[in-house]
Amino acid sequence: MNTASTFRSALLSLALVASLAHASVAQAAEQAASRPQDLTRAEVVADFNLWHRAGLDQFTNTPGFDFNSAQYQQALAVYQALRSGPAYVEELANVRAAATSAR
Numbered sequence: 672m673n674t675a676s677t678f679r680s681a682l683l684s685l686a687l688v689a690s691l692a693h694a695s696v697a698q699a700a701e702q703a704a705s706r707p708q709d710l711t712r713a714e715v716v717a718d719f720n721l722w723h724r725a726g727l728d729q730f731t732n733t734p735g736f737d738f739n740s741a742q743y744q745q746a747l748a749v750y751q752a753l754r755s756g757p758a759y760v761e762e763l764a765n766v767r768a769a770a771t772s773a774r
Contacts, residue, residue: 713770717763725750
C-alpha cells in the first residue's frame with residue numbers, strides 16, 4: 672500500500688466517523704425537542720389531586736377492572752374536564768400557596 676492509498680483510506684475513515692457523529696448529534700437534538708417539558712412538583716401534585724377528585728383512584732386497586740367500563744370512562748371524562756379547565760389552574764395555585772406557607 673502506498674502513501675496516497677493510506678492517506679485516502681484515512682480520509683475516508685475520518686469522513687465516516689464525522690458523519691456518524693453528526694447523525695447521532697442530530698438524533699439527540701431531535702429526541703430532546705420531542706421530549707415533553709419537565710413538570711414541577713406543584714404541577715404533578717395538582718394533577719394528582721384532580722385525578723383523585725375525579726374518582727380515578729378507586730380503580731387502581733381493583734384487579735382485572737375493565738377500563739372500558741362506563742364507570743371508568745365517566746370518571747376519566749370528569750378528570751379530563753378538570754385537567755383542561757380552570758380547575759387545574761386553581762388547584763395549581765392552591766398547591767403552590769400551600770408549599771409556600773409550609774416553608
